[in-house]
Amino acid sequence: MLTLQAIRNNTQEIIDRLAKRGHDRSGDIQEVLRLDEQKRASQTSLEQKLAASNNIAKEIGDLFKAGKKEKADARKEESVALKEQIKGLETELAELEEQLKQKMYEIPNAPSEQVKYGKTPEENETVFEWGTEPVIPADAKPHWDLTTQYKLVDFELGNKITGAGFPVYTGKGARLQRALINFFLDEALKAGYYEVQPPIFVNEASGYGTGQLPDKEGQMYHSTIDNLYAIPTAEVPITNIYRDVILREDELPIKNVGYTPCFRREAGSYGSHVRGLNRLHQFDKVEIVQISKPENSYEALEGMLEHVKGLMQKLGLKFRILRLCGGDMGFASALTYDFEAWSGAQQKWLEVSSTSNFETFQANRLKCRYKTKDGKNELVHTLNGSALALPRIVACLLENNQDETGIKMPECLHPYLGFDRI
């Protein structure tokens, strides 16, 4: 969530930045300011009453010690009367705080300077392109045929065991999953990331911490009996490591990488564009997460982009990088770059990574701060990116590398695979 400080001090700037998402938020911002003012007024009068009450309690203590019981009893009555007023003010304050919090939760992050106004994905800007059109046979097959032909993924079996969107990887298909995970993790380690393996269920507080709750409640699998959520991305548990934490300046930047399966309900998405591996309820992803000082976060984002570029180039996949327009960005993001790989057989771009800077939006919810040289606590910036999500990478590798006799695997995977062709 945005900081009240920013809304109060840079009201117009925040309104202008939010407008890039395609909706005018000035009404919400004014409402926040109004609630904030009311809240502080209510708080001030409550605190005055509390101070008075504390003083009386102290005096009563002294009177008892001095043996002046009657006087003490008289003051008690005063205190009881004050308490009534305090109760009323406490209720009022709690209500105002709740309203303010709800309002704050509804407001998305303010896009950064570099983000352009826009409402639809068509308005995203391509900022980088690499690779050449793959050379594939005239009768090239889409991956959902290749996976069947070479027995790499069994969708039917997944339907039987769990349901649609939960594929079973088999034989060389399973081996390819494992190879990609290890390759991605090893590359991240080489780039200075620290490996963690977090839980894949998180509690409610973690869901709020990174902004999935309350915004995307319906998109997560929810075990209601334990009130735990299956993670939609490793971003959630890995970033929540730093919830309610005050970091030392010399600990920054923090660079973590983790592999997890990811779970998405994807409520309401059906049709041919979700065929095969294009969209799943369970998939594997290696995620990189950074915690950075505010002044370094955009540099950190560049570093993450370079890292993901390197992966795509080693895999030899034609790709492009898009800078998302305001309307296509996620709720919590200040700036997002999407990586899209070209699928030769489907003749379309598939999103394989989303890399974002959240500035202080998550840190504010997480209460993740660092202590500056002069001893002040300041909110950190958080960033994360997929490096990479597996299914669409697999789709592109299979489709783009197919020939008459099989599918060749990129060299970088050979040591992990133990074979070079499928």
Added chain:
RNA sequence: GGAGAAAUGGCAGAGCGGUUGAAUGCGGCAGUCUUGAAAACUGUUUUAGUGAAAGCUAACGGGGGUUCGAAUCCCUCUUUCUCCGCCA
């Protein structure tokens, strides 16, 4: 799952109704001494809100209650430890 014990500042650990935001020790920071360091000594050392500041308010695992007054009493939840059961 059953029985019992516990949760206090960066860490260890007192306090168990009335100047206790919290003793003491360790650690951290600053200073004295020293050519420098160590030792010793002195001082300092949580966070949030509000306010121009002084100050005021809140926080002793979370939430609720009793009381004029709660770290201290009661209820509840969570977590940890010990024992039993179950188990990859």
